[in-house]
Amino acid sequence: MLVGSVxxxxxxxxxxxxxxxxxxxxxxxxxxxxxxxxxQKVVDYFLQFDIKAIGIASFGPIEIxxxxxxxxxxxxxxxxxxxxxxxxxxIKAQLDLPIFFTTDVNGSAYGEYVMSLLANEKIDxxxxxxxxxxxxxxxxxxxxxxGSVGHPEMGHTLLKRHPDDIDFTGVCPFHGDCxxxxxxxxxxxxxxGRPGKDVPLTDHVxxxxxxxxxxxxxxxxxxxxxxxxxxxxxxxxxxVLQKVRVEFAKILNGYVSLPDLDKYIVMPEVKGNGxxxxxxxxxxxxxxxx
Amino acid sequence: MLVGSVxxxxxxxxxxxxxxxxxxxxxxxxxxxxxxxxxQKVVDYFLQFDIKAIGIASFGPIEIxxxxxxxxxxxxxxxxxxxxxxxxxxIKAQLDLPIFFTTDVNGSAYGEYVMSLLANEKIDxxxxxxxxxxxxxxxxxxxxxxGSVGHPEMGHTLLKRHPDDIDFTGVCPFHGDCxxxxxxxxxxxxxxGRPGKDVPLTDHVxxxxxxxxxxxxxxxxxxxxxxxxxxxxxxxxxxVLQKVRVEFAKILNGYVSLPDLDKYIVMPEVKGNGxxxxxxxxxxxxxxxx
Numbered sequence: 225m226l227v228g229s230v231x232x233x234x235x236x237x238x239x240x241x242x243x244x245x246x247x248x249x250x251x252x253x254x255x256x257x258x259x260x261x262x263x264q265k266v267v268d269y270f271l272q273f274d275i276k277a278i279g280i281a282s283f284g285p286i287e288i289x290x291x292x293x294x295x296x297x298x299x300x301x302x303x304x305x306x307x308x309x310x311x312x313x314x315i316k317a318q319l320d321l322p323i324f325f326t327t328d329v330n331g332s333a334y335g336e337y338v339m340s341l342l343a344n345e346k347i348d349x350x351x352x353x354x355x356x357x358x359x360x361x362x363x364x365x366x367x368x369x370x371g372s373v374g375h376p377e378m379g380h381t382l383l384k385r386h387p388d389d390i391d392f393t394g395v396c397p398f399h400g401d402c403x404x405x406x407x408x409x410x411x412x413x414x415x416x417g418r419p420g421k422d423v424p425l426t427d428h429v430x431x432x433x434x435x436x437x438x439x440x441x442x443x444x445x446x447x448x449x450x451x452x453x454x455x456x457x458x459x460x461x462x463x464v465l466q467k468v469r470v471e472f473a474k475i476l477n478g479y480v481s482l483p484d485l486d487k488y489i490v491m492p493e494v495k496g497n498g499x500x501x502x503x504x505x506x507x508x509x510x511x512x513x514x
Numbered sequence: 515m516l517v518g519s520v521x522x523x524x525x526x527x528x529x530x531x532x533x534x535x536x537x538x539x540x541x542x543x544x545x546x547x548x549x550x551x552x553x554q555k556v557v558d559y560f561l562q563f564d565i566k567a568i569g570i571a572s573f574g575p576i577e578i579x580x581x582x583x584x585x586x587x588x589x590x591x592x593x594x595x596x597x598x599x600x601x602x603x604x605i606k607a608q609l610d611l612p613i614f615f616t617t618d619v620n621g622s623a624y625g626e627y628v629m630s631l632l633a634n635e636k637i638d639x640x641x642x643x644x645x646x647x648x649x650x651x652x653x654x655x656x657x658x659x660x661g662s663v664g665h666p667e668m669g670h671t672l673l674k675r676h677p678d679d680i681d682f683t684g685v686c687p688f689h690g691d692c693x694x695x696x697x698x699x700x701x702x703x704x705x706x707g708r709p710g711k712d713v714p715l716t717d718h719v720x721x722x723x724x725x726x727x728x729x730x731x732x733x734x735x736x737x738x739x740x741x742x743x744x745x746x747x748x749x750x751x752x753x754v755l756q757k758v759r760v761e762f763a764k765i766l767n768g769y770v771s772l773p774d775l776d777k778y779i780v781m782p783e784v785k786g787n788g789x790x791x792x793x794x795x796x797x798x799x800x801x802x803x804x
Contacts, residue, residue, distance in 0.1 A: 285770070347662075348662040349662040363737070365655065365660065365662075366658070368656075370655065370737075370738055370739070371738070372637075372638040372639040372655075372738075372739055372740055373739050373771075373773065374739045374770055374771065375739060376736060376739055377739075377769065377770055378736055378737050379736075380732075380769055381729075381732055381733050381736050381737070382673065382729050382732065383672065383673075383674060384672035384673060384674060384675065384691070385674065398767050398768075399767055401674070439671075439672050442670075442671055442672065443737060446666060446667045446668055446669075446670055446671050447651070447653070447666055447668050447671075447733060447734070447737050447738070448661070448737070449662055449663050449664045449665060449666055449667075450662055451662045451663060475672060477688050477689060478688075479667065479670055479688050479689070480575070480664055480667055481663075481664065482663060483663065
């Protein structure tokens with residue numbers, strides 16, 4: 225039995241077909257253009273397969289409340305042309321299948337949650353942050369997503385500013401120096417005039433970044449007390465997380481007991497940016513079981 | 515059928531007996547002295563009644579993981595004499611009843627959650643903060659508490675400092691200027707030399723307080739997307755929350771859509787500091803149903 229995954233990003237879409245063991249049987253990537261053109265490619269792709277359900281992990285914000293007339297829509301996105309797009313409706317009109325619709329980070333969170341279960345970790349809850357072009361987070365508790373009046377937007381909390389970074393105004397168009405405004409990929413250009421991949425880890429800017437990312441981990445820790453926190457996205461690497469763990473230990477100051485930080489603040493277990501695809505497969509299967 | 519409630523604070527204990535409609539039938543208060551003396555008073559009080567279960571909402575930190583050998587303990591509290599106290603064990607040794615053991619703020623969160631349900635509000639999740647001598651928070655999602663590796667400690671996240679408060683070092687012995695270090699009751703003495711109750715709301719210090727409390731609401735909003743956020747504790751009043759809502763609207767900047775803020779950021783619905791007692795009754799009854 226096959227299911228489909230749509231990882232809908234602002235730059236590209238990744239569609240995949242998986243079997244009941246969550247193995248990828250086929251995959252396609254294409255750039256995100258207009259909603260009509262892009263979503264038609266999704267439909268045309270899946271029409272080639274005998275899939276039974278689809279999991280969609282989408283850029284946002286999106287409407288996930290089933291009782292909303294706008295359920296299944298991409299809502300107030302700054303992405304040109306996509307505001308108020310009936311994503312689920314477009315797909316359903318041509319593919320009458322059960323669809324699980326959630327955010328990109330929720331999809332990744334679920335993929336990492338499932339991966340942990342498959343690895344026989346005793347895990348009840350997990351928080352997933354992406355630190356990339358944008359910053360966002362999702363949470364799974366006991367197999368369910370967190371969020372009643374909408375999905376989390378963990379990338380926009382405010383932070384204690386690093387003393388060596390006081391004058392940086394941040395890049396978030398909504399909040400200036402919120403988490404996303406301080407640690408998203410584009411902050412490198414703004415702070416040091418070149419992309420993050422060209423900034424060596426010995427540069428002090430990485431200490432500043434680690435201090436802020438550690439505060440995101442602190443928020444997730446103290447509000448959720450999750451079993452683990454996963455960081456993905458283009459800004460993150462294992463050496464960066466090593467710095468984050470050091471800063472995290474400093475600001476937590478032993479206040480609550482936690483698992484070994486090397487196992488608590490971690491990179492995605494699913495390789496090749498595949499967390500969301502795995503999550504989508506699992507969510508599609510979950511729909512079919514219910 | 516009767517159940518018991520223990521609201522265990524660092525200064526005083528409030529024990530109560532309630533019926534199946536959560537109505538208080540009897541209540542007693544006494545100061546918190548040594549663990550042995552205080553907990554024996556709890557036992558002696560309940561021995562007078564034919565209660566079937568007990569809900570305990572305790573100051574912390576406490577061990578709530580059932581699989582821990584220290585389950586039911588008050589753990590690393592700075593409260594003299596109480597560190598490593600087997601709270602649940604002491605009670606169970608003399609009263610062999612089902613006991614639900616959770617934090618004070620979780621108890622209050624649950625009481626407010628139940629109160630909302632009784633008022634026929636369609637509510638799935640709720641966050642409760644207390645801003646008093648200490649600062650803490652608890653969350654209920656779908657009738658369950660949040661927290662896998664322990665209970666939340668929402669009072670110790672870091673915040674963006676108010677420009678007019680940069681030099682204040684904060685009062686938290688663990689973190690200096692964390693949320694508790696910036697807005698707990700004792701900060702008034704430290705900032706303006708008198709207790710908060712003597713500081714008129716027109717004093718600028720309240721704007722600073724509101725800015726920080728609004729950041730707590732922002733964190734809860736963006737990480738949980740709850741149906742509502744309740745603020746209790748000695749620092750909070752409706753006029754203070756009016757200031758908090760104004761600051762919250764400014765820093766959120768319309769980023770996510772929310773219920774009317776007057777119904778979203780609210781005082782406890784249960785009057786007379788009774789949220790935790792109601793929560794305890796409901797949790798005791800929940801135990802008996804399970």
